[in-house]
Amino acid sequence: MISVQQCGVLLLGAATLWACGGQAHPQPTPAPSRSAGPQGPVYHISAQGTGGRQVVITNIVAGAPEYTLLAANVIYSTDLRKGRFNDTTLHFYKGRNARLTVTAPTAVVDEVSHNVMLSGGVHAKTASGVTLTSDRMVYDDRTRLLTATDHVVAVEPGGNMLTGREAIADLDLQQIRLFGALPHP
Structure with missing residues (x-):
């Protein structure tokens, strides 16, 4: 498995080789500016799982997986340094054991910050059943x-439920701070 940083490098390398074969055409880029943005051609690289296998990205910290992201497909933009994944399952680890599984229709991974933005209806569940x-x-x-x-x-296995507009939680869903009431229908 490869890290998010390595994935970006590999995808860029693949795009370069693909372009050398005459099969890919980089999109035209505007004239260079003096901004700190990326220089060079802009590529949009896509990958799709086949044969029942998914696209897999693993973020490794200190030799252990921090999270593994599985998806049906990905489009990576070199200019944005972000990858957009579809039909996503994200496993967070404590040591080598999965601690939390998150599913979402869409995930965007920022290569610079390593933040993951999930959307479209997100469901997180711990091994103990907290959701x-x-x-x-x-x-x-x-x-x-x-x-x-x-x-x-937020729901615990005993059935206790809390609702709100926003929550901040640890990856074990042991500490969840909820904010704001949901509006009445």
């Missing part, structure tokens, strides 16, 4: 916290 659902969820790599927004529902 957190929302319209959108962001994993902040710096703080190692999830921020869930819009139609947030």
